[in-house]
Amino acid sequence: MQPEQEAFLEKLFRGHFNELELYAYALLKNHADARETVQDAFHTACSKIDELTESPNPVGWMHLTVKNTARNRIKQRNRELMLVMPLTEYLELPADAEFDRSEFWEQCRSVLTKDEMELLVSVVVDETPYSVKAKELGITMWACYKRVKRALEKLRQGLEDKN
Numbered sequence: 732m733q734p735e736q737e738a739f740l741e742k743l744f745r746g747h748f749n750e751l752e753l754y755a756y757a758l759l760k761n762h763a764d765a766r767e768t769v770q771d772a773f774h775t776a777c778s779k780i781d782e783l784t785e786s787p788n789p790v791g792w793m794h795l796t797v798k799n800t801a802r803n804r805i806k807q808r809n810r811e812l813m814l815v816m817p818l819t820e821y822l823e824l825p826a827d828a829e830f831d832r833s834e835f836w837e838q839c840r841s842v843l844t845k846d847e848m849e850l851l852v853s854v855v856v857d858e859t860p861y862s863v864k865a866k867e868l869g870i871t872m873w874a875c876y877k878r879v880k881r882a883l884e885k886l887r888q889g890l891e892d893k894n
Contacts (some may be wrong), residue, residue: 851886
């Protein structure tokens with residue numbers, strides 16, 4: 732990085748960090764994530780310094796970078812949440828004693844194919860790691876994750892339609 736580029740970036744950082752952090756907080760609703768997002772955005776700015784300095788609106792460029800970084804963080808957070816959230820919580824099912832689990836599983840079978848049901852039970856209920864299930868199916872771990880996500884969405888939609 733050239734000295735004038737470094738000075739430009741430092742001026743941008745000192746002049747707009749707080750503003751960008753507030754913007755990130757509005758998107759993420761978490762102070763630590765907002766601060767880290769802005770830091771990541773400035774890291775991106777360092778690697779794309781020529782693009783930033785040539786921009787007619789460097790502050791707007793940084794806002795867009797913060798927004799994209801925040802969106803990626805939200806997507807990652809949602810992926811991680813889906814990996815650890817119990818099925819009944821993901822589907823927003825009641826946890827009380829009146830909840831009929833046998834009826835629930837019957838509804839699941841009526842909405843999902845046999846393969847989808849087997850995959851969900853294996854990964855979500857039996858907690859088989861995605862990597863193990865993916866290897867078993869001969870697909871990538873990401874493809875396995877996406878299949879589980881599609882099956883969960885299909886199940887959620889199917890259960891909403893039935894009720």
